[in-house]
Amino acid sequence: MIGNVIVGQSGGPTAVINSSLAGVYQTAKERGAQKVYGMLHGIKGLIDGLYVDLDTKIKTDMDIDLLKRTPSSFLGSCRYKLPEVTEDEEVYEKIFRQLNNLDVKYFFYIGGNDSMDTIKKLSDYAETKGSDIRFIGVPKTIDNDLAITDHTPGFGSAAKFIASTTKEIIRDGLVYDYPTISIVEIMGRNAGWLTAAAALARGEDCEGVDLIYLPEKVFDIDHFIDKVSDLAGQNRSLVIALSEGIKVADGRYVFELADHVDVVDAFGHKQLSGSAKFLSDKIAAELGVHTRDIEFSTLQRCAAHMSSRVDITEAYNVGGAAVKAAFEGDTGKVVVLKRISDDPYMCITEIADVHKIANIEKKVPLEWITDDDYVTQDMINYIHPLIQAELSPIMVDGLPRHLNINRDVH
Amino acid sequence: MIGNVIVGQSGGPTAVINSSLAGVYQTAKERGAQKVYGMLHGIKGLIDGLYVDLDTKIKTDMDIDLLKRTPSSFLGSCRYKLPEVTEDEEVYEKIFRQLNNLDVKYFFYIGGNDSMDTIKKLSDYAETKGSDIRFIGVPKTIDNDLAITDHTPGFGSAAKFIASTTKEIIRDGLVYDYPTISIVEIMGRNAGWLTAAAALARGEDCEGVDLIYLPEKVFDIDHFIDKVSDLAGQNRSLVIALSEGIKVADGRYVFELADHVDVVDAFGHKQLSGSAKFLSDKIAAELGVHTRDIEFSTLQRCAAHMSSRVDITEAYNVGGAAVKAAFEGDTGKVVVLKRISDDPYMCITEIADVHKIANIEKKVPLEWITDDDYVTQDMINYIHPLIQAELSPIMVDGLPRHLNINRDVH
Numbered sequence: 001m002i003g004n005v006i007v008g009q010s011g012g013p014t015a016v017i018n019s020s021l022a023g024v025y026q027t028a029k030e031r032g033a034q035k036v037y038g039m040l041h042g043i044k045g046l047i048d049g050l051y052v053d054l055d056t057k058i059k060t061d062m063d064i065d066l067l068k069r070t071p072s073s074f075l076g077s078c079r080y081k082l083p084e085v086t087e088d089e090e091v092y093e094k095i096f097r098q099l100n101n102l103d104v105k106y107f108f109y110i111g112g113n114d115s116m117d118t119i120k121k122l123s124d125y126a127e128t129k130g131s132d133i134r135f136i137g138v139p140k141t142i143d144n145d146l147a148i149t150d151h152t153p154g155f156g157s158a159a160k161f162i163a164s165t166t167k168e169i170i171r172d173g174l175v176y177d178y179p180t181i182s183i184v185e186i187m188g189r190n191a192g193w194l195t196a197a198a199a200l201a202r203g204e205d206c207e208g209v210d211l212i213y214l215p216e217k218v219f220d221i222d223h224f225i226d227k228v229s230d231l232a233g234q235n236r237s238l239v240i241a242l243s244e245g246i247k248v249a250d251g252r253y254v255f256e257l258a259d260h261v262d263v264v265d266a267f268g269h270k271q272l273s274g275s276a277k278f279l280s281d282k283i284a285a286e287l288g289v290h291t292r293d294i295e296f297s298t299l300q301r302c303a304a305h306m307s308s309r310v311d312i313t314e315a316y317n318v319g320g321a322a323v324k325a326a327f328e329g330d331t332g333k334v335v336v337l338k339r340i341s342d343d344p345y346m347c348i349t350e351i352a353d354v355h356k357i358a359n360i361e362k363k364v365p366l367e368w369i370t371d372d373d374y375v376t377q378d379m380i381n382y383i384h385p386l387i388q389a390e391l392s393p394i395m396v397d398g399l400p401r402h403l404n405i406n407r408d409v410h
Numbered sequence: 411m412i413g414n415v416i417v418g419q420s421g422g423p424t425a426v427i428n429s430s431l432a433g434v435y436q437t438a439k440e441r442g443a444q445k446v447y448g449m450l451h452g453i454k455g456l457i458d459g460l461y462v463d464l465d466t467k468i469k470t471d472m473d474i475d476l477l478k479r480t481p482s483s484f485l486g487s488c489r490y491k492l493p494e495v496t497e498d499e500e501v502y503e504k505i506f507r508q509l510n511n512l513d514v515k516y517f518f519y520i521g522g523n524d525s526m527d528t529i530k531k532l533s534d535y536a537e538t539k540g541s542d543i544r545f546i547g548v549p550k551t552i553d554n555d556l557a558i559t560d561h562t563p564g565f566g567s568a569a570k571f572i573a574s575t576t577k578e579i580i581r582d583g584l585v586y587d588y589p590t591i592s593i594v595e596i597m598g599r600n601a602g603w604l605t606a607a608a609a610l611a612r613g614e615d616c617e618g619v620d621l622i623y624l625p626e627k628v629f630d631i632d633h634f635i636d637k638v639s640d641l642a643g644q645n646r647s648l649v650i651a652l653s654e655g656i657k658v659a660d661g662r663y664v665f666e667l668a669d670h671v672d673v674v675d676a677f678g679h680k681q682l683s684g685s686a687k688f689l690s691d692k693i694a695a696e697l698g699v700h701t702r703d704i705e706f707s708t709l710q711r712c713a714a715h716m717s718s719r720v721d722i723t724e725a726y727n728v729g730g731a732a733v734k735a736a737f738e739g740d741t742g743k744v745v746v747l748k749r750i751s752d753d754p755y756m757c758i759t760e761i762a763d764v765h766k767i768a769n770i771e772k773k774v775p776l777e778w779i780t781d782d783d784y785v786t787q788d789m790i791n792y793i794h795p796l797i798q799a800e801l802s803p804i805m806v807d808g809l810p811r812h813l814n815i816n817r818d819v820h
Contacts, residue, residue, distance in 0.1 A: 013582050041587040066615075072581035079586070164715055164809050171482035171812060172423050172712040176489070177451040182708075203807070205476075205814045297704045298592075302582040305574055305716060308808065387808040397613070398718065398797040399574050402581060404615045 002032040002327065003105030007054075008039035008046065010111035010118070011079065013072035014154030015161070015304040016315035017140045018403075020110045021074055022067045023319025024138065025054050028106070031327055037102055042078035043109070043118055047094050051102070057405055066403035068312055069393055071304035074405055081114050082121045085128075092125050099133055106134050106326045110319070112141035112152075116334055116358040123332030123354065136322040137334035137354050140315065142301045144193035147360035148352050149336035153318055154301075156311030156386035159197035161303040162186060162296065163387060166201040166209060166241065169294060173239045174207065179232040181283055181291045182239045184209075185276035187300055189245040192216050192364045194300065196375045197383055198241035210238045211373045215245035216364045219254055224279065225286060227373065232289050242279070244272045244295075254278060273297075305400045309389035314347065321349035345385035412442040412737065413515030417464075418449035418456065420521035420528070421489065423482035424564030425571070425714040426725035427550045428813075430520045431484055432477045433729025434548065435464050438516070441737055447512055452488035453519070453528055457504050461512070467815055476813035478722055479803055481714035484815055491524050492531045495538075502535050509543055516544050516736045520729070522551035522562075526744055526768040533742030533764065546732040547744035547764050550725065552711045554603035557770035558762050559746035563728055564711075566721030566796030569607035571713040572596060572706065573797060576611040576619060576651065579704060583649045584617065589642040591693055591701045592649045594619075595686035597710055599655040602626050602774045604710065606785045607793055608651035620648045621783040625655035626774045629664055634689065635696060637783065642699050652689070654682045654705075664688060683707075715810045719799035724757065731759035755795035 005028045009017055021038075028036045038057070040050040052075075058064060067074060085092055099107065107122065109115045119137035126133050139146050142158035166184060173182040186195040192214025202208025210231060213219055219242075231238055246254050255274035276293035284291045314337060321335045334354045340346040368379040393400035415438045419427055431448075438446045448467070450460040462485075468474060477484060495502055509517065517532065519525045529547035536543050549556050554565035576594060583592040596605040602624025612618025620641060623629055629652075641648055656664050665684035686703035694701040724747060731745045744764045750756040778789040803810035 013585055045587065070581065071578050072585050076587060077585045160808060165709060165713070167809060167812065168481050168712040168714060169708055171480065171814075172708050175423055175482050175487045177455065177486060200809065203809070204818050205812045207814075207816075207819050292708065294707045294709070295705065298579055298582050298702065299575060299704070299709070302578040303575070304578060384808070389808065390805055392802065395800055398570060398794070398799065399577060399610065399613070402577065402615045404581075404617075406617075408614050409617050 002034065004035040004037065004103045005033045005106045005108070005323070006037040006039060006051065006099065006102065006104045007108040007110065008042045009073035009075045009077050010042040010109060010115040011077060011141070012112070012301060013077060014140050014142050014301055015071045015157040015307045016154050016312050017110055018070050018074045019068045019312045019315035020138050020140060020153060020319035022064050023316035024108050024323055025058060026064065027320035027323040031323060033106070037104065038075045041076040042080065043082065043095065044078035044080040045076065046098055047091060049098065063403055066394060066401055068316065069304055069307070069391060069400065070402040071302040074403065079114070082118050085121065085125055095122065096129070096131060104133060106323070108136055108138055108322050108326070110138040110140055112139070112143070113146065113359055113361070116146070116354055119334065120332065120354045120358045126331065134326040134329070134331035136326045136330060138319055138322045139334060139336070142194060143188055143191055145191040145361045145363065146357060147362050148357050150339040150347065151337060151386060153311060153315035155193060156314070157307035158194055158300050159200065159383050160308040160387035161300055161306045162194060162197045163200035164306050165296065166198045166239070167206050170201060170206055170209065170239050174237045176237065179235055179289050180237045181228060181232060181280070181289055183276040183280050183291065183293045184239065184241050185244050185273065185293065185295045186241060187296065188215060188243045189272055190215055190361055190363060192243050195241050195243040196364060196379050199375050199380050200383060200387060209241045211240045212375055213242040213246050213373060214364055214369055215243045215247065216366060217369055218249050219246040221248060225283065228283055229287050232287060242275060244275060246275055305393045307391055308387045309391045310386055312391045317349055325351045342381055342385065345388070412444065414445040414447065414513045415443045415516045415518070415733070416447040416449060416461065416509065416512065416514045417518040417520065418452045419483035419485045419487050420452040420519060420525040421487060421551070422522070422711060423487060424550050424552050424711055425481045425567040425717045426564050426722050427520055428480050428484045429478045429722045429725035430548050430550060430563060430729035432474050433726035434518050434733055435468060436474065437730035437733040441733060447514065448485045451486040452490065453492065453505065454488035454490040455486065456508055457501060459508065473813055476804060476811055478726065479714055479801060479810065480812040481712040484813065489524070492528050495531065495535055505532065506539070506541060514543060516733070518546055518548055518732050518736070520548040520550055522549070522553070523556065523769055523771070526556070526764055529744065530742065530764045530768045536741065544736040544739070544741035546736045546740060548729055548732045549744060549746070552604060553598055553601055555601040555771045555773065556767060557772050558767050560749040560757065561747060561796060563721060563725035565603060566724070567717035568604055568710045569610065569793050570718040570797035571710055571716045572604060572607045573610035574716050575706065576608045576649070577616050580611060580616055580619065580649050584647045586647065589645055589699050590647045591638060591642060591690070591699055593686040593690045593701065593703045594649065594651050595654050595683065595703065595705045596651060597706065598625060598653045599682055600625055600771055600773060602653050605651050605653040606774060606789050609785050609790050610793060610797060619651045621650045622785055623652040623656050623783060624774055624779055625653045625657065626776060627779055628659050629656040631658065635693065638693055639697050642697060652685060654685060656685055715803045717801055718797045719801045720796055722801045727759055735761045752791055752795065755798070
């Protein structure tokens with residue numbers, strides 16, 4: 001008797017977070033789990049008693065194949081950080097009551113830093129209470145900013161979308177016989193991994209982006225304008241990739257330099273966008289050239305139709321490895337990816353202590369950023385294997401088909 | 411002896427404008443044309459003597475297949491409207507001198523309204539001068555706003571990208587357990603065809619967008635806020651599609667209502683964007699809900715990786731039909747698409763008088779827009795066949811491969 005399993009998804013969606021869910025579900029079933037429950041809207045839903053028996057939602061092999069191709073969190077997500085147990089033990093009691101009611105012995109949480117923090121706190125709490133429930137984290141984030149793991153599931157597909165779409169934008173941007181400056185704004189508040197993926201666009205058939213700016217390095221506006229002026233002066237059209245998180249020397253985000261920007265939304269969250277628009281307007285005004293700004297926005301995290309098969313497969317395997325580890329007795333752990341070699345690319349899963357990964361942000365090494373505003377070949381070699389191969393969408397009636405937890409919504 | 415052919419591309423790029431180029435090139439070669447020249451950067455390039463022999467750029471069957479999958483204008487584009495011959499005959503003399511020097515007998519121009527105007531003026535001029543050069547227009551525009559033709563090549567692929575990506579955004583947007591309002595801004599200054607394509611997202615596996623706003627109908631902000639307030643009050647997350655060109659009753663664009671918007675760029679062009687951002691900020695402030703705004707921007711016209719095979723094929727056929735018409739003696743004409751039936755979808759090419767198509771803008775019929783801020787089934791039936799089937803990208807090293815006129819750029 002293996003006992004029951006519960007799995008949840010948390011934080012911002014990715015194109016492959018459901019592939020990890022498929023990996024957890026199928027591996028748990030194959031290894032003899034009685035029930036595999038899904039928390040609806042993560043730990044927050046569980047606290048409110050919201051969960052489903054995944055057998056009622058995933059019924060066929062086709063469902064698994066659709067699930068792997070469905071972007072965003074199939075089970076719904078939440079943004080919720082568990083309080084310290086010393087602050088509010090009641091919430092922990094509620095969670096464990098729910099788990100015990102469902103006879104759950106294995107708890108998997110697919111998410112980013114906050115989710116790994118959840119695994120850390122719940123496994124610590126289980127230990128103090130002598131509970132035998134095992135807690136394992138399954139990492140995901142397009143931002144690739146988790147420590148220890150070579151990279152995170154979700155990053156490769158976002159990088160592939162960014163590189164592919166950047167190629168298309170470059171073709172579009174170089175079409176006129178006068179200089180046009182296109183500035184592409186890419187996600188990544190403090191870590192420039194995703195923005196660096198724009199470098200993959202360059203190749204035999206593509207001129208590539210001309211300049212790349214990551215948040216790890218102070219952004220100097222005068223230097224930027226001079227650089228663009230110099231290149232555009234050669235009658236060249238430019239495509240520039242920059243991170244939403246670039247900051248000037250005094251620590252302000254570039255978009256905060258605009259006169260009229262609303263940096264805080266109705267909930268007090270700083271909205272991280274507008275740097276491309278600000279710089280595009282500035283260049284147009286100062287240099288008198290055509291400019292345009294493009295934000296990839298949500299598309300970069302949900303474009304499942306351009307996902308990387310390497311990423312999809314690794315996301316699935318990370319889910320499977322989490323189940324294997326828990327079933328073999330691990331708890332308070334997180335599955336990480338370890339790259340064995342670049343060429344041929346080989347990568348395995350390992351189990352790491354969740355205390356060593358939670359709440360640590362992995363940034364781009366400064367030596368991978370060049371002085372002429374680009375990234376090094378080392379950076380390109382790092383990302384290159386992660387965008388390889390495809391899991392073609394299953395097209396139905398002209399559109400990619402998804403698995404919806406509310407089947408037959410219309 | 412058939413004589414020589416020249417072909418150019420003009421106006422904003424699309425995902426399939428190069429498929430029309432392939433259709434012109436291959437059909438002309440098959441029907442015995444000696445040389446097929448390509449104007450570089452359209453008629454403006456030709457005036458400056460810029461052209462290539464396409465045999466030096468398209469060498470293999472693989473090149474043709476890549477060309478069909480390459481977004482944006484392979485030959486480069488221009489934005490140039492020919493002056494009236496009474497204003498400036500010299501430019502006409504220059505063009506005809508170039509054509510005669512190259513022994514060109516057939517002139518094809520792939521483009522939107524301005525390009526059809528170019529065909530009209532050049533064929534009229536040829537007639538007054540007794541020139542035997544034949545001029546045929548090959549329509550393209552993602553906006554689908556050309557008269558006479560059932561639809562324009564380029565529209566179906568943009569519609570497919572919009573519907574596909576909207577499905578992904580809907581999955582992403584419905585993920586949290588509190589209302590999130592996502593507003594997607596779609597191209598189309600005066601015609602709402604592309605925005606209407608967001609309606610295709612709805613299906614068995616997708617809730618669809620909740621509201622659709624086209625520029626053909628006056629946009630009432632108070633009504634909009636009430637509607638969103640009402641729906642969000644039911645604790646629902648919403649995805650709303652709106653055209654960049656929506657206007658309020660006094661004729662101003664919605665984005666012009668923002669305090670700080672720079673509506674005119676360095677060249678005096680009105681920049682048509684920001685309506686989603688404006689409304690998103692307004693809803694967040696007035697209703698206190700989470701909002702986000704997404705602009706598809708350039709992606710909707712260059713996303714060749716999600717092109718419609720129906721569209722690619724029609725674009726090719728329209729190019730081929732133009733050659734056939736010219737070789738059989740037509741001039742001052744444009745190839746149009748005529749839909750024979752919806753189900754099964756059948757569509758043929760016909761030849762129309764360019765005087766009847768140039769400078770006329772086709773808008774969405776008002777009866778296809780519903781009173782509850784959506785579009786009718788007639789509208790959906792109209793677009794549905796145009797997004798069907800795929801021409802899968804040829805993936806090389808993880809990315810869609812294109813044909814670059816400057817081969818081996820790196």
